[in-house]
Amino acid sequence: MSINDVLYENKLSKSEIIKGFRKFSDIFENSHCIKSELLAAYVNFDSARGKKSESPHSINFKVGFVVSSKKIKKAVTRNRIKRLLRETYRLNRNMILKKILNMNLNLIIMPCAGFYAISQKKIHVFEEINNDMKILLRKVFNYVNNAS
Template sequence: MKFPKKEKLKSKKLIEQLFQEGKSLSSFPIKLIYLKIEEPMNARFKAGMAVPKKNFKSAVKRNRIKRLLRESYRLNKHLVFNNSEGNFAFLILYLGKEMPKYIELEKNMQLTLHKFLKKIEDE
């Protein structure tokens, strides 16, 4: 699966709305903030990744972690695409304090996406 430009979360308005109204769930070190969007979008899911500057001063390290997050999301987004209805905006935050290993990150991403599916089924 690909992660095309139309699926990337770039709207400043939508990001602010995510922080104000979004619901969150986490499986350390990943936190997922999500929001169901009513108006039609050009993609069913829009996702953004963030790594706090407080924990990683070096931009090189932050960018590497974001790259790992994007890759693990890209490979596991089929879990959400095939099993949910509606449009959602995601913001995936990395909360850890040390550089992650890709295998651990992917395992936590799968766990987080499964939790997300359970939560929207219950709503």
């Protein structure tokens, strides 16, 4: 899938999503954590594929979304939060994808302590999560630029 296909489709394809317990475990073990007020991101250069992709126009940027079942007991609430995270990422991913075209990155996005403290009373409104996602993606971009 080329960068132009991704940018114009504006949807999150299955090939862009991290799946599998082992893959998530590997990323959590070998990653750098970046936090914003409500969200945290675990960034990992995919060691199996190297830091840079061979093809200059391919997308090798994968993302996963995690919500702790220890913190949020009800599956309905966890799934709603994951849907909100996916949607805010999908809307804001162009700001990071255009700048790191051929990086082999894995990114896991999850709520952090600030999110869980407030979410006991209410589920965050979309605008709060969207604003925090923008901040988080800027921090991820800065980290990736400094690391490469």
